Amino acid sequence: MKKSIVYLLIALVCCIACDDNTGTLGNSITPGADSIKIKTSTYYATTRSIAVDSVLGKTGKVYLGRFTDPQTDAMFEADFIAQFNCVEGGNVFPPADSIKGDSAVRTELRLFFTTFFGDSTNTMGAEVYELTETLQEGEKYYTNIDPTRFYDPSSAPLANKVYTAIDYSLEDSELEDSEHYANVCIPLPTEIGTEMIKLYRSNPEFFANASSFIKNICPGYYVKSTYGDGTVLYIDQVALNVYFQDMRTDTVYVTQFVGSEEVLQTNRFNTQQVQHLVDDTTCTYLKTPAGIFTEVTLPVAEMMANGDSINSAKIIFTRYNNLSDTQYRFGTPQTLLMVRKNELGTFFEKNRLTDNISSYYTTYSSTFNRYEFNNIARLIIHCENERQEWIEENMGNYDNDVAKAAEAYESANPDWNKVVLVPVTTIKDSNSSIVNFRHDLSLNSTRLVGGRDKIEIKVICSTFNQ
Numbered sequence: 001m002k003k004s005i006v007y008l009l010i011a012l013v014c015c016i017a018c019d020d021n022t023g024t025l026g027n028s029i030t031p032g033a034d035s036i037k038i039k040t041s042t043y044y045a046t047t048r049s050i051a052v053d054s055v056l057g058k059t060g061k062v063y064l065g066r067f068t069d070p071q072t073d074a075m076f077e078a079d080f081i082a083q084f085n086c087v088e089g090g091n092v093f094p095p096a097d098s099i100k101g102d103s104a105v106r107t108e109l110r111l112f113f114t115t116f117f118g119d120s121t122n123t124m125g126a127e128v129y130e131l132t133e134t135l136q137e138g139e140k141y142y143t144n145i146d147p148t149r150f151y152d153p154s155s156a157p158l159a160n161k162v163y164t165a166i167d168y169s170l171e172d173s174e175l176e177d178s179e180h181y182a183n184v185c186i187p188l189p190t191e192i193g194t195e196m197i198k199l200y201r202s203n204p205e206f207f208a209n210a211s212s213f214i215k216n217i218c219p220g221y222y223v224k225s226t227y228g229d230g231t232v233l234y235i236d237q238v239a240l241n242v243y244f245q246d247m248r249t250d251t252v253y254v255t256q257f258v259g260s261e262e263v264l265q266t267n268r269f270n271t272q273q274v275q276h277l278v279d280d281t282t283c284t285y286l287k288t289p290a291g292i293f294t295e296v297t298l299p300v301a302e303m304m305a306n307g308d309s310i311n312s313a314k315i316i317f318t319r320y321n322n323l324s325d326t327q328y329r330f331g332t333p334q335t336l337l338m339v340r341k342n343e344l345g346t347f348f349e350k351n352r353l354t355d356n357i358s359s360y361y362t363t364y365s366s367t368f369n370r371y372e373f374n375n376i377a378r379l380i381i382h383c384e385n386e387r388q389e390w391i392e393e394n395m396g397n398y399d400n401d402v403a404k405a406a407e408a409y410e411s412a413n414p415d416w417n418k419v420v421l422v423p424v425t426t427i428k429d430s431n432s433s434i435v436n437f438r439h440d441l442s443l444n445s446t447r448l449v450g451g452r453d454k455i456e457i458k459v460i461c462s463t464f465n466q
Helices: 002-014 025-029 189-204 208-217 300-304 341-349 377-398 402-412
Strands: 035-051 061-068 074-081 106-118 124-130 161-164 183-188 219-226 231-247 252-257 264-269 282-288 292-297 311-319 337-342 359-363 370-375 418-428 433-438 442-447 455-465
Touching: 035 300, 061 106, 061 124, 061 219, 061 264, 074 231, 106 124, 106 189, 106 219, 124 183, 183 189, 183 341, 189 231, 282 418, 300 311, 300 377, 337 341, 337 377, 341 418, 341 433, 359 370, 377 402
Parallel strands: 035 282
Antiparallel strands: 035 292, 035 455, 061 074, 061 231, 074 219, 074 264, 106 183, 106 231, 124 161, 124 219, 231 252, 282 292, 282 442, 292 418, 311 370, 311 442, 311 455, 337 359, 337 418, 418 433
């Protein structure tokens, strides 16, 4: 009887949520001696900012540049390591008698981007180094990666580049052309391309696939930000281009090797001096790409103490408006993941999706200036069930004293009732279904109501009366 009632109740929760007078609803839908009382309650979660020195660096984009954060006066620095793909079974270069001199006429890296943060006129600098060690498939690389593991810092760079986000050497008509793809071109020694052509003649098997290409031909490059302040490029694609001339027409052609996350590329970020923001108790922060997350402590034990069935639990995180008068403001995180703190690392490393039990996501509402999680009831129940199962299994070790066992559990599992709010981006398939969550690696920052101000959790629960 009671199970049937619960199912019916869940189906009607949406209908009753807009009715302020729910006290007698159970009597109207429950036959016989059984009855359900519906009630609403308010509980309070506490929040704090937590510093995050790095996040998983796997991404479809890479970042390059520097920007001084006006909130911290600390310089954010971004550079990256990229390896390159070689199309399997493809004809990488035409026959020898088709290439003039059977050699390259130009070799370059091109960094293609559609967006950037900061000033388009800043003079920025970068250096390129060839890797001495390659990234390893299956290893998890975080954004505090030490590049010196992969290149020789005592060696001279292959190339130096001075650039601005917008290439003002181009005509306005070209910059305004819808087909124009903004990029930074970094010339490399022409000999690199010529050597590739020679190796293609002598050992074509080296070009059979990406793994062989990386092992035998090009281990990849570290692109290092060297100077400048105020611009960070959000790079969509890194391309290694080898140009050659046609023997008969002198027409120049290009063979392109493209970097992508499938052949491993990773970002290195250097973010410091955020501790004074973490210590600010007037609010909490979300700061990306690696800086600050918000930790939420849910009053799970209090919410479950009465034995009521929790049907819905709604929590809202309101954003403070950014009143900064700086010219270049950080963006607002658009998608927010809520995940149990003890599952934060594995969620991203194992490419998990939200399950609406231990993880949820929501999007920023610009209309109401907030992030809203409409129902985290299953999370609360899940946390409490884990706790109760442990207590029942281990009570014998604590003289069958429930309070002592509960205290022991919470001491051994201090994060049992904690979740973390993490800015993310989503990867979608052709049907617009989310297939992956990634850390948001762009420059975003926002303040949330919290800290010393507790956050309301609005709960609808039901109680059986007999």
